[in-house]
Amino acid sequence: MADERGPVHSSLHPSVHVDGEVVATKRVGGYRHLTLTAPGVPERFRAGNFVAVTVAGHVARRALWVHRVRASSAFGPTLDVVVEARGSGTEWLAAQPVGARIAITGPLGRPFALPKDAVSCLLVGEGYAAAPLFPLAERLRERGCAVSLVVSARDEAHLLSALEARRSARSVTVLTADGSVGQRGTVADHVEDLVRRSDADVVYAAGPHSVLRSAAAAAERAGAWSQVAVETPTPCGTGLCHGCPLPVVGEDGVERVVRACAEGPVVRGDRIRWDALPDALGHAQ
């Protein structure tokens, strides 16, 4: 997969800005799952892309991970997003009822690079940000890859769909920091061991920066590639404002700052200058 490992050369694909509609909404643990129509977005979606929604009364937009895409349903193509209400914008979103119209832009950002061959893949995710790993797992399985999935969270209520994941993954490991379900501990505690046991050629990670960093480091030590989906505040999500700096080292070895929403959100784990990327980047939501 040598020529597919690069994070920053999948071409920009056309995105659309459309009026979508909430066609289903349900609370799952600490999250709100919304099913949305967004004409043209599900059709163009690739695992790792995100969408940005315009929130009434707010200037900045809210970026959302796509958890699932259905090519057809009673409402036509739909996409599922997971919202954790953490501020007035996300609270507004989580409160939208069935039938609500929402302006949606997408799909945005560079998706996960997929291996050409049927290799062994470890997917590591934490909290709601693990969402993009689920469509990824399906793509990988279609390609014959052996998929091991790790879903982690601080407690059971913040665990994302471990059950559903069993459909696409060969093995699923559940980690909770408080030990309420699955194994006790964090990704950092277990990832080394998980990479070794899954004999991973590629490690994919989605979650807080600390999770991405430990997954990328474990991959590097094991001689595996890593692809991580970085979550950074993205005021526009479309690459227009340069408000989402992501410090990286380029293919040429030169340090630079790219836009997380346009040159990311998925980048090679070994390209990120983790020390220049505070874990506590204000997730203004």
Added chain:
Amino acid sequence: MSAHLPGPVMVAAGCGGTGRELEPYAGPDGLAGLDLVTRSITLDARPGGPGPRVVEVPGGLVNAVGLPNPGLEHFLATELPWLVRAGARVHVSIAGATMGEYADLARRLSRAPGVAGLEVNVGAPDEVGAGLFEVREPYHSASVIAAVRREFPTDRPVLAKLRPDVSRIVEGARSCHEAGATAIVVGNAVPAAFPDGRAGGLSGPAIAPVALRCVAEVHRALPDVPTIGCGGVHDLRSANAYLDAGASAVQVGTALLHDPTTVARLRAALSPRPDARPEETR
């Protein structure tokens, strides 16, 4: 001076990405014929400031993006030719640390194919444009404009972009116009602070009444000086407020971050086609 005036709808500096990111949302014609002001270009590449660079506040955004740009060389080699091919009318926003840098930028851009005009950034909130030539005094901005004007063909516009500073806007506009600016763009980010006290600039609907007041003052005092309104333009009503106050064009900035199709909708609504029904946009 016979420079063609851009408008009536323009993309404001720093809010159109490199142009590529805007294209999917620019409407049926794409960027063709659109007056687009680039992000501010400096001689040397600037990485931009640390994060968080932009935070949301009621009615707007506070930013300290730090003019990230690839530097003039790279801009001329990549972004500019792309914009020209896409058919945009490219107005290059320039920012410099010295008067010589402004002159240098203007000279080299005057020879670059496809540059429709220049916009001279002489009103960034100080800390936001850290390391830029100090232009707080009107005679400073005027000397920058004069230096740029000397290097740039008179049949192409040089726009002076001033901060909406009610107490000094007329003075600033007058001196920039006398120094050769084709038009005055009123409305840069207003000096402000992030919630943690860090210095930044406020943009968006919150500054519209301030910028509108400035446009009205300039128009009243200097009716022959073309002004371009910028600040909180997001729909037909807010655009018309500036046009009614005497502006010859409006620039759309922050609204593009909220809805990237804003310029397309405003272009359609404000296009001079006689059959175009002005429809209220959002």
